Amino acid sequence: MRISVIGCGYLGAVHAAAMADLGHDVVAIDVDAAKIGLLAAGTTPFFEPGLPDILSSSLASGRLVFTTDISQAAGCAVHFIAVGTPQSVGSNAADMRFVDAAVTALIPHLSDGDLVVGKSTVPVGTAARLREMIAASGSHAELAWNPEFLREGHAVNDTLAPDRLVYGLAAGARREESLAALNAVYATAISAGTPVVVTDLATSELVKIAANAFLATKISFINAMSEITDAVGANVTELADAIGYDARIGRRFLNAGVGFGGGCLPKDIRAFVARAEELGLGQSVAFLTEVDAINQRQRTRVIDMVRGVAASVDVDVATARIAVLGLAFKPLSDDVRDSPALEVATRLSALGADVIAFDPEANGPAHVRFPDLVTAETAEHALTGADVVVVATEWAEFIELDPVWVAGLVRHRAVVDARNALDAAAWRAAGFTFVGMGRP
């Protein structure tokens, strides 16, 4: 099938390469010429395991082309809209300018019978609005919604082998045709047994936002519990293990720590609240404001822990040398959007601390946002002479650090495990003052 993908960010670039990998002919389009230049040359503009492989094989096969020319979408049967919906400047609502611009630019190149498929995370009601926009233009193309659930760091596998497919389809004469087109796009995953949930347009938009709201709530729930366990000397990791055995609860996404960040969860819950308020339903999701507040509080909590642990080794945080290990919002990503780790590093710097940070992939992106942030080329360099060590992103190389080796590098033995990822007993045995999030 001939497919266009409009938007070549984390979502679109992976989707385009994955669709070509599945055997489709794909034209991937973005307004950012620099990004298109990189992708066309087989270089990924961001770190995503597995993407370089399917990108280069798809380019070599001739099934994947990149362009800034939207007219190249003409002749494709299915057009995926995969542009960003960031938080608006000055409000919590999603900024819909990129989605609207993409659809507006695409309309003149649509043919009758084409299917436009939204993948971006959007406020409920957007799909119906865009469908009307297409119809009002005189085009006989149809619109469907097919939310994407990929996680950064696992995006290729999540796209090739998703745990479910959701199709939002409008009622009407072309519903069956749209269903057949989407089934053809995803034939490989469907034949491997991936469940397909078919809904109306609004439900499909809500599925995505509800999934992210639920995941964010789970993380803030366990972080709230960790505030309690901290206060009473209990252990949040054991608590999570114990409640997680209940299949109704489940252990995943119950890791307490410095909280969630990235390009999705934080802005999606805010946009959901903003949209619900527009609909006069603010009360229904008011709890998400508290989920957000709990999440933000964890960053301050980590700063307070650093202050406390520094004092325990007779160092003032304002003069301490602090090694911050991790800047990305999570491991296996170089994304620093709304990253708790990056915020901790920059807030410690603002307090006067001599911060030296290291991330295996995100030093560069962190510098783009904070050019004054001091970063090290290796963890060893960051750790050398440190008064306090903060593990802010749970990269495997930090979890595997030998505390005895680290003890030989640092000036004072003090560590804050902001991801509850380290072996507390081993670090204490190596002489460290060890502080975790809600566990002894």
Ligand code: UDX
């Ligand atoms: C998320 C959704 O998981 C994905 O389905 C959606 O398509 C996009 O948003 P992503 O942003 O890639 O994906 O990251 P995710 O793996 O969900 O992690 C989000 C944040 O939560 C990270 O900062 C992570 O460190 C944090 N987290 C996750 C916790 O603090 N504790 C946990 O137990 C799990």
